[in-house]
Amino acid sequence: MDGFLEYLHRFASDLFGRTDGPMTFRFFLQPTMAFLAALHDGIKDAKLGRSPYMAGLLSAPHDERNRSFREGVTAVTRVLLLGVVMDVIYQFKVYGAFKYPLETFVLAVLLAFIPYLVLRGPVARVAKWWNARKEDGRNP
Numbered sequence: 266m267d268g269f270l271e272y273l274h275r276f277a278s279d280l281f282g283r284t285d286g287p288m289t290f291r292f293f294l295q296p297t298m299a300f301l302a303a304l305h306d307g308i309k310d311a312k313l314g315r316s317p318y319m320a321g322l323l324s325a326p327h328d329e330r331n332r333s334f335r336e337g338v339t340a341v342t343r344v345l346l347l348g349v350v351m352d353v354i355y356q357f358k359v360y361g362a363f364k365y366p367l368e369t370f371v372l373a374v375l376l377a378f379i380p381y382l383v384l385r386g387p388v389a390r391v392a393k394w395w396n397a398r399k400e401d402g403r404n405p
Contacts, residue, residue, distance in 0.1 A: 279368055288355045291348065295376035298344045303381045306340050307388025311396060317386030341381045348373030 284292060310318065316325075321333050338345075352369040356362065363369075 276365075276368060279365060280372060283352075283355060283372065286355065287358045288351050291351045292376065295344055295348050295351075295373075296380045298347070299341055299377045299380040300384055302340045302344065303384035304388050306336075307385045308392045310385070310389040311392035315389070317389050319382060319386045322382075337381060337385070338378070341377050344377040344381075345373045348377050 283289075307318070310316075315321065318333065318337065322330055322337075325333060349369055352372055353363050356364060356369070
């Protein structure tokens with residue numbers, strides 16, 4: 266158990282340590298790129314009349330949920346890969362080797378996929394509201 270706690274402590278300190286070392290721009294770049302992907306897909310959801318993304322993931326039938334999840338992962342694949350590449354570069358600069366692949370994966374998911382999941386639904390709602398307002402003849 267002590268080994269596991271030591272691992273968790275190192276894991277947490279390494280993740281937080283990445284915020285002030287080389288390559289810190291990725292903490293802005295990856296969420297921004299995830300937002301752009303969410304913007305694109307949220308607007309498309311609004312045009313197609315789909316339910317908000319997270320609501321669909323949580324309440325849709327199994328097949329629809331899987332399709333929707335795969336669509337989201339596909340949308341942020343480039344952002345995830347960019348995050349992985351940037352973290353590998355970071356690890357080579359700081360540690361001299363690629364030592365912590367799990368940290369790389371966790372950081373890429375935290376900086377890319379989670380923002381996408383959180384933002385796609387609100388973007389769809391705003392786009393739906395905007396489109397309805399334009400259709401009513403009111404200028405936005």
